[in-house]
Amino acid sequence: MIPFPDPKVPYTELQRREASDWFLLIHDKADPKPDALQAWLRWMDQDEGNRVAFESVVQAWHTVSPSSALAMPTAEELADDGYSGDQPVDQWLAERCADAGRTQDMPQAPSLPFARVRRAWLAAASLAAITLGSLTMDRQPDSAGSRSDEFVTTVGEQLQITLADGSHVWLGPKSKLVVAFTQQVRSTQLAAGEAFFTVHKDHHRPFTVRSVGGDITAVGTAFNVRAVQDRVTVAVSEGVVTVAPMEEVIVQEPTTVRVASGQQVTFTAREPIQALAITQTPSLGERARWRDGVLVYRDEPLRDVVTDVVRYSDKQIDIVDPAIGELHYSGIVYKSAIQEWTNALPESFPVKIVSEANRVIIKAR
Amino acid sequence: METAPTPAPGISEIGTSDVERLFREHNAALLRFISAKIGSEQEAREIAQEAYVHLLQLNHPAAVSFLRAFLFKTAGNLAIDRLRQRGRRLHVTAMGEVDFAVFELTPERQLAGEQSVAVFNEAVAQLPPKCRQAFLLHRIYDLEIDEIAGRMGIGACMVRRYIVRALDYVRQRLDAAGDYGCHREAKR
Numbered sequence: 001m002i003p004f005p006d007p008k009v010p011y012t013e014l015q016r017r018e019a020s021d022w023f024l025l026i027h028d029k030a031d032p033k034p035d036a037l038q039a040w041l042r043w044m045d046q047d048e049g050n051r052v053a054f055e056s057v058v059q060a061w062h063t064v065s066p067s068s069a070l071a072m073p074t075a076e077e078l079a080d081d082g083y084s085g086d087q088p089v090d091q092w093l094a095e096r097c098a099d100a101g102r103t104q105d106m107p108q109a110p111s112l113p114f115a116r117v118r119r120a121w122l123a124a125a126s127l128a129a130i131t132l133g134s135l136t137m138d139r140q141p142d143s144a145g146s147r148s149d150e151f152v153t154t155v156g157e158q159l160q161i162t163l164a165d166g167s168h169v170w171l172g173p174k175s176k177l178v179v180a181f182t183q184q185v186r187s188t189q190l191a192a193g194e195a196f197f198t199v200h201k202d203h204h205r206p207f208t209v210r211s212v213g214g215d216i217t218a219v220g221t222a223f224n225v226r227a228v229q230d231r232v233t234v235a236v237s238e239g240v241v242t243v244a245p246m247e248e249v250i251v252q253e254p255t256t257v258r259v260a261s262g263q264q265v266t267f268t269a270r271e272p273i274q275a276l277a278i279t280q281t282p283s284l285g286e287r288a289r290w291r292d293g294v295l296v297y298r299d300e301p302l303r304d305v306v307t308d309v310v311r312y313s314d315k316q317i318d319i320v321d322p323a324i325g326e327l328h329y330s331g332i333v334y335k336s337a338i339q340e341w342t343n344a345l346p347e348s349f350p351v352k353i354v355s356e357a358n359r360v361i362i363k364a365r
Numbered sequence: 366m367e368t369a370p371t372p373a374p375g376i377s378e379i380g381t382s383d384v385e386r387l388f389r390e391h392n393a394a395l396l397r398f399i400s401a402k403i404g405s406e407q408e409a410r411e412i413a414q415e416a417y418v419h420l421l422q423l424n425h426p427a428a429v430s431f432l433r434a435f436l437f438k439t440a441g442n443l444a445i446d447r448l449r450q451r452g453r454r455l456h457v458t459a460m461g462e463v464d465f466a467v468f469e470l471t472p473e474r475q476l477a478g479e480q481s482v483a484v485f486n487e488a489v490a491q492l493p494p495k496c497r498q499a500f501l502l503h504r505i506y507d508l509e510i511d512e513i514a515g516r517m518g519i520g521a522c523m524v525r526r527y528i529v530r531a532l533d534y535v536r537q538r539l540d541a542a543g544d545y546g547c548h549r550e551a552k553r
Contacts (some may be wrong), residue, residue, distance in 0.1 A: 009540045016540075020533040024525055027402050028510055032441075034434060041394050054401070060536040061504065062404030063485040073494035083493030085526040089534035092493060152418060 011053035017088070018043070023061065071150065116141035149179040153193070156312050156335070158291065166200035167207065170291055172226075174311035193311060194226040196288050198238075214267055215244045223259075224288050228304040235264035237288060244269065293335035302327045302349070306362070313338045321364040324351055384420055387432055396438055402444040412447065416440040481539060488538035492531050499524050500531035 011019070012159050022040050026032055032040075044051050073081075083092055151171055152157050164181055171177050175193020186202070189210040199207045199218045209216040209225055211232045216225060221239025224231065234243055236259050243265060244256040253268040257278060265278045289296055295312070297305050303325030310317050312335040318327045327349055333341045342360050343352055354361040392413065399409035416439040420432060489497060495517065502513045503524075510528075514521040 013537075016536055017529075020536065023401060023532065024529050026398060032437070034437075037394065038439065042395070044397065056539075057532060057536050058401050058404055060539055061532060063481050063535075063539070071490075073498050077494040078498065081494040083496055085496065085523060085530050087470045088529050088537075089492060089496065090537060093491060124469075138508050184382070211439065 011049040011056070015047070015049045015053040016057070019050065019057040023057045027061070066137050067133070071083045108271050117147060151175075151177045151179070155310075161202075165202060165205070165207075168198040168200075171194040172196075172290055172311065190227055192227060194290060194308075196222070196224045196280070196291060212268075217242045217244070221261075224307070228307045231266060231304060233264060233266045233270045234259055236261050294337065295333040298330050298332070300330075302329045303323060305329045305333075309338060311339070315339075316359045317342060317362065318359060319362045321362075323350075324349070324362060324364055330362060351359055368517065383432060384417065387420075387436060391433060391436065395436060398437060399440050399444050402441065403447060408447065409444075412440055412443045415443055419443075447465065480542070484538050484542045485535055488535045489531070495519075496527040496531050499527035503528050 010110050020252045022043060025036060026040055033266075040304075044054060072270055077133075083089075095187045151159060151161055153171055153173050153175050156173050158173060161169045161171060161177070161179075163169065163179060163186075165186055167186070169188075172194035175195060176191040177195055178189040178191060180187045180189075184205065186205050186207040187210070188208065195209075197207075197209065197218065199221050207218050209218070209325060211225055211227050215234065216223070216234055218239065218241040221236065221241055223234060223236040223238075223241050225234050234241065240258055242258050257265060259278055263278050295309060297308075303319055306317050306319055315338075329348075339360075342353055342362070345353060345362065346365070350365045351362050352365045354363065395416070396406070396409050396411050398410050400406050403409055403412065416436055419439045420436055423432075423435070489500065492500060498517060499513055502516065503510065504507045508516070510521050510524050513524045517524065
């Protein structure tokens, strides 16, 4: 049942296990004890298989991917963990697999999780995990679709990420970016918040940002994506991107719009994209100034502005009157002076501000 | 690396012959030791050389046994420094119960092929949760065994056992995928 030992592998399972043991001993400390070193070297010289096993284990240790599903287990998973380390992991998996087969009465032959999956990982690429319209990543540890990276920022936090292909992402506060690269496509998903992308040119591997309401595809370009509720704004500062709406909003034929340098487009999941105008961005890269803590808004609903500002604020800001939220706002908010900004709102809008300990309330006057 | 300093008076006390002897007797072991840490023979040679330079700069006479320990310790520290310089930056953000790792990796630093990386990731994802946590905290978050033990609320012994089991499983999966470590040299 277990595809081992493989005659092509030049060491035994025992040698491999011992090699892992030695490796941790040698690797763990800058300064291993001389007799431990001696014992290790003796073991290495005892048998050619020992040496090869050890070098292979070193190689395994140093196999690390910049865009991978190296997610930590969740609290639930940890609480549910019965593994004591007494048996090798493959045995543990095989037993678990057998248990699952009994309880779920699976018709097909139980497949070992570590069966030769080389082709399977390509076919069941992580793209499968990101379905249209679904913005919640299901992180099931055993599903083949979990091979993706999640980058999550908290309030006020920004993150600069260099992806495996050399592309660069500047992730804004309270944002979530999921990266799932395969050999064919560079797929990302902005599940919340805002990000500025500088994409490394590769015509053979399109770079796609899936967002609420549509896909943004870029080849060698720089652009900003901001998602507020179900409204997405894409501003391009270099090159061209295409924006394709979600399937469910396509009325007749699929339409994509091209957004060029100096332009921006706003779309939602509710309306067909062609109904929305592409506008020239008055100041190139204006939107991208959020990276310096300068938030620029032009003629945007106050509710969206507030939703965006809150990502930088340690206090919750609530508009209790829906009509107020529909008012349009143009202006600049500095992330270091959010309280001043809310306090000044009554000067331009018919509102009053109520400050609580952890909350600012905007209501009709 | 800087050019090797010319031995100043105090330095000759160690004796170049002692260092030569050390080199003859322990160089192979030292290179193996550093290679294990850093995963690259070329870099291991560079680090070894740097460690010898450090050794020559010691200005107190010392027994060879001390020098030997010093050599390995210095090499170990240099290897750690270099691993950190590789541009692998790590930020840990607490979001509820889950930690998210963020990497800044320069692509040319990646030592393994995409296929191996995929097998590695898949193997890691299959590890039992605590085993995976211990492995990732050590491998990715670069925490010491004792720190991991404290964080997970288990003994250091258990942490080691988890990491060894995890590493063993990853290697097993790489073997099963036909990615034999022994072919490494031939591929280059």
